[in-house]
Amino acid sequence: MTDIIATVDVILLTLKEGCLRVALLKRDREPYANVLALPGGYIHPDGDADTEAAAERVLREKTGIVSPYLEQLATFSGRGRDPRGWSLSICYYALVPPELIESVGRPDLSLHPVDTLRGLPFDHARIIAAAVDRVKNKSSYSSLPVYLCGDAFTLPQLQAVYEILLGEPINKVSFRRKIEEFDILEPIQGVLATGGAHRPAQLYRLKKQYRKCLSVSDRGL
Amino acid sequence: MTDIIATVDVILLTLKEGCLRVALLKRDREPYANVLALPGGYIHPDGDADTEAAAERVLREKTGIVSPYLEQLATFSGRGRDPRGWSLSICYYALVPPELIESVGRPDLSLHPVDTLRGLPFDHARIIAAAVDRVKNKSSYSSLPVYLCGDAFTLPQLQAVYEILLGEPINKVSFRRKIEEFDILEPIQGVLATGGAHRPAQLYRLKKQYRKCLSVSDRGL
Numbered sequence: 511m512t513d514i515i516a517t518v519d520v521i522l523l524t525l526k527e528g529c530l531r532v533a534l535l536k537r538d539r540e541p542y543a544n545v546l547a548l549p550g551g552y553i554h555p556d557g558d559a560d561t562e563a564a565a566e567r568v569l570r571e572k573t574g575i576v577s578p579y580l581e582q583l584a585t586f587s588g589r590g591r592d593p594r595g596w597s598l599s600i601c602y603y604a605l606v607p608p609e610l611i612e613s614v615g616r617p618d619l620s621l622h623p624v625d626t627l628r629g630l631p632f633d634h635a636r637i638i639a640a641a642v643d644r645v646k647n648k649s650s651y652s653s654l655p656v657y658l659c660g661d662a663f664t665l666p667q668l669q670a671v672y673e674i675l676l677g678e679p680i681n682k683v684s685f686r687r688k689i690e691e692f693d694i695l696e697p698i699q700g701v702l703a704t705g706g707a708h709r710p711a712q713l714y715r716l717k718k719q720y721r722k723c724l725s726v727s728d729r730g731l
Numbered sequence: 732m733t734d735i736i737a738t739v740d741v742i743l744l745t746l747k748e749g750c751l752r753v754a755l756l757k758r759d760r761e762p763y764a765n766v767l768a769l770p771g772g773y774i775h776p777d778g779d780a781d782t783e784a785a786a787e788r789v790l791r792e793k794t795g796i797v798s799p800y801l802e803q804l805a806t807f808s809g810r811g812r813d814p815r816g817w818s819l820s821i822c823y824y825a826l827v828p829p830e831l832i833e834s835v836g837r838p839d840l841s842l843h844p845v846d847t848l849r850g851l852p853f854d855h856a857r858i859i860a861a862a863v864d865r866v867k868n869k870s871s872y873s874s875l876p877v878y879l880c881g882d883a884f885t886l887p888q889l890q891a892v893y894e895i896l897l898g899e900p901i902n903k904v905s906f907r908r909k910i911e912e913f914d915i916l917e918p919i920q921g922v923l924a925t926g927g928a929h930r931p932a933q934l935y936r937l938k939k940q941y942r943k944c945l946s947v948s949d950r951g952l
Contacts, residue, residue: 513776555734555817560809585806585821588781596776600806
């Protein structure tokens, strides 16, 4: 029990320019110094209440970001994944709007399309692939994609986010019915989105009780 | 990193007398000596390739059981769950036919309905509840329940297993269509099940490639 390296890693995903992207950070120490990697770090049993608290702390310390939603993905482990020795990493993923990542102003934190990642250290490529799979799958029956939107958004904007994640167009009527079933949104009174060639559209925001918790459907979209 | 207790626990589930049950083992040492608990143990970095291998080894050593299917459930962690100190347990669940558990002949291993568990040590009640949730949820869109059946079974027997897990009757026609879509079964040539007031029914078994791997559907049953 003393020879195991116990860490947490965070897969921070966002949608920018129509493409799902992961936030990577230049490592500041060996192994793999200066290589882009997932934000991660050791668990601190003295301070962290549990691994989720460790992931929140690591994300906050290394990127300045506090994500409203953070979910355990899985634990990756073994002898070969870290040159320092037998290790396990409890991995958490988060979805955030790109503005949140940009607002912290960390030049060493950058966004990379999940489909064209190269040269990642450890087993981070496998971890990111697992997170992307989970997000795509969970998006088909839950309100998860809403966390990629900012504080205020229109229904067409939200539908476009779902369509990118699911990789296919969605019928507008059934999409609206599903969003109604989730019962997660409230209109922002007196505010309309303007812009483009379209009519002003109603802006929505997440109901308070869903800012940290998903709504899940029995059936897919 | 040296102060963390790293263990694996296995939630071994089976179906007996119409009821989902978990296999519990009397603990042979402190803490909680002689109390019924999940089979679990320390990770051995010297011998275990990863946490899944650790779970397989612990299950084999403590119960004599080798489960064809073992899936990572989640990692449970924190300061309060184990009186020995800050701990994390990577938990794996398995579904097996009751005959497999009975065949190993371990009197200290017993089956308990998941709905009426009491007095479990550590956070094992929470871990088992999470495993049961996962199994019920995953049963609604995958071939997972088949692992609860023995080597040979009829379609009505398999349907009854799904109905117990899903907690509701399933239409026979749509059930058969879904099983066909999964494409996991092959008829056992020349063998029919007899017994009861029914006509002899065709016996099926899992195709070889699905004995360790699920078939998953885009849509629920």
